[in-house]
Amino acid sequence: xxxxxxxxxxxxxxxxxxxxxxxxxxFTFNTFAMSWVRQTPGKGLEWVSxxxxxxxxxxxxxxxxxxxxxxxxxxxxxxxxxMNSLRAEDTALYYCARFLPCGGDCPFDYWGQxxxxxxx
Amino acid sequence: xxxxxxxxxxLSLSPGERATLSCRASQxxxxxLLAWYQQNPxxxxxxxxxxxxxxxxxxPDRFSGSGSGxxxxxxxxxxxxxxxAVYYCQQYGNSPRTFGQGTKVEIK
Numbered sequence: 001x002x003x004x005x006x007x008x009x010x011x012x013x014x015x016x017x018x019x020x021x022x023x024x025x026x027f028t029f030n031t032f033a034m035s036w037v038r039q040t041p042g043k044g045l046e047w048v049s050x051x052x053x054x055x056x057x058x059x060x061x062x063x064x065x066x067x068x069x070x071x072x073x074x075x076x077x078x079x080x081x082x083m084n085s086l087r088a089e090d091t092a093l094y095y096c097a098r099f100l101p102c103g104g105d106c107p108f109d110y111w112g113q114x115x116x117x118x119x120x
Numbered sequence: 121x122x123x124x125x126x127x128x129x130x131l132s133l134s135p136g137e138r139a140t141l142s143c144r145a146s147q148x149x150x151x152x153l154l155a156w157y158q159q160n161p162x163x164x165x166x167x168x169x170x171x172x173x174x175x176x177x178x179x180p181d182r183f184s185g186s187g188s189g190x191x192x193x194x195x196x197x198x199x200x201x202x203x204x205a206v207y208y209c210q211q212y213g214n215s216p217r218t219f220g221q222g223t224k225v226e227i228k
Contacts, residue, residue, distance in 0.1 A: 044208070044219055044220075044221050044222060045165070045208060045210070045219035046219070047216055047217040047218070047219075059215075061216050062216070095164055095165075100167065100170060100176070102170065102171075105151075105153050105212050105213060106170070106212065107153075107155035107167055107170045107210060107212050108155075108165075108167060109167050109176060109177075111164035111165055111166075112164060113163075113164055114164060
């Protein structure tokens with residue numbers, strides 16, 4: 001069974017840093033691209049960042065580029081998101097999500113339960 | 121960035137009725153790479169449809185997707201009690217991937 005378990009959320013002051021982690025199990029982690037997606041009541045769902053499976057190519061939304069860094073440790077089946085220079089507008093529930101292996105551009109087929117980040 | 125507009129905002133229906141949800145894109149979605157997700161309160165989104173019309177694994181056939189270009193539709197043929205939830209469309213053919221604001225299907 002595919003499982004994605006996020007951790008690392010919490011309360012942080014503006015300008016501060018936080019590191020989110022996502023522990024993956026139930027699938028061959030290094031063969032799947034992964035992503036972070038956040039959700040707020042006001043802005044809804046927003047794609048944040050993605051990373052390819054094997055070569056670790058990273059992609060970012062303009063809203064977080066230069067402040068957030070996505071990474072993965074395939075030996076530990078773990079996805080991470082280092083968030084620096086946090087702003088109030090980064091407050092959200094952050095989901096770890098797996099890309100459906102559909103070949104090419106694909107949606108997200110599995111999501112974790114999320115970890116809450118509050119910047120205040 | 122492609123803006124996805126979902127309508128209606130809320131759909132009030134009874135179990136057994138047909139639900140038709142709309143998702144309109146501000147520009148054509150490349151290769152009709154559009155997905156639909158269902159989200160229940162306190163839970164993560166669940167993938168229902170991808171590629172505009174392909175059902176994800178394990179999704180009942182009462183869920184169907186259609187459309188192309190800028191206009192897409194999710195249809196639930198007969199609403200079951202567990203189908204009352206919020207539904208989001210997402211385009212993943214153009215960067216950045218974007219989501220609609222959601223349609224809530226509530227019990228009438």
